[in-house]
Amino acid sequence: MKPQEILDALQWRYSVKKFDAGKKIEESIWQNILDAAVLTPSSFGLQPWQFLDVRNVELREKLVLASYGQKQVAESSHLLVLTCKKTMDQAHLDRFLAVSQKIRKANAMAIIGENGATDYAGENFKAITLSFIQSLSAEQNFIWNANQIYIVLGNILTVAAMLGIDAIPMEGFEAEKYNEILHIDKNYTAKLVVPFGYRSAQDKNATYNKVRFDKSEIVKII
Ligand SMILES: Cc1cc2nc3c(=O)[nH]c(=O)nc-3n(C[C@H](O)[C@H](O)[C@H](O)COP(=O)(O)O)c2cc1C
Structure with a gap:
């Protein structure tokens, strides 16, 4: 358009x-x-x-x-x-990470090859997100x-x-x-x-x- x-x-x-x-x-x-x-x-x-x-x-x-x-x-x-x-909780986050890992693994392998693909699981992301969620009150969540x-x-x-x-x-x-x-x-x-x-x-x-x-x-x- x-x-x-x-x-x-x-x-x-x-x-x-x-x-x-x-x-x-x-x-x-x-x-x-x-x-x-x-x-x-x-x-x-x-x-x-x-x-x-x-x-x-x-x-x-x-x-x-x-x-x-x-x-x-x-x-x-x-x-x-x-x-x-x-309530956003860890179970939802884990479900998201499982899907993300599956989808992004293909990306990571395409870019750096199977052996170098270590970060697609998003452990850093998990820690940051979880700590943010846990900092919220029930109402804020x-x-x-x-x-x-x-x-x-x-x-x-x-x-x-x-x-x-x-x-x-x-x-x-x-x-x-x-x-x-x-x-x-x-x-x-x-x-x-x-x-x-x-x-x-x-x-x-x-x-x-x-x-x-x-x-x-x-x-x-x-
Ligand atoms: C979050 C939201 C909730 C709304 N709820 C209603 C509603 O329950 N009933 C209704 O007639 N209009 C509702 N509206 C429509 C607004 O009154 C309308 O968007 C506004 O007056 C601007 O007019 P327009 O959408 O025709 O440009 C809602 C609009 C928004 C964005």
Whole structure:
């Protein structure tokens, strides 16, 4: 995409209040959005999340009530619930290191040859990361994980806009009810909800101008 086309897509994007319930996102495009979510960067690369692609229609109806009546949860084409890990722990770190070791071993061998490949296991990395995790209080640990979910949000909203897919980011829902209705793994909690699809022609919000502070007030050149 050209720079102006990217900006046009970001101008075109808005938070959809009413979706066209009859219009579905093509599966390959939807998979692009999920791939963008998976490719999101995270602190230390630990990916403290799981993404729920909620396709069950009855469950989505139930979620409307747990979302203060926001119907986009049921009327959109697709619904993604972004969950975060409640506590980052050594078990998660070890799981990450095992995957990392497998993937990076190939890199290391390609660069320095099998005999020289000693650092791909990341022992230093493990010590630093573990000591950081252990320095956090339970609350700080949760907030740290939860903050990562907003990076996913930014990524998928932008990618969706570039693909011509509408969405709305939602914090307005009851996480405990979501956890219950969707039987979310007890180590995770629902953090953000993002319905995706196509705007309804009746959604007046699509015609409203964007409200943003002037760029000169936000961007400071130092
Ligand atoms: C983290 C986050 C949570 C939000 N939660 C809701 C929500 O629950 N319901 C809603 O109608 N809009 C929600 N919004 C949409 C914002 O109100 C909207 O992004 C903002 O007014 C800017 O408008 P725009 O997205 O159309 O540019 C949320 C936005 C963000 C980033």
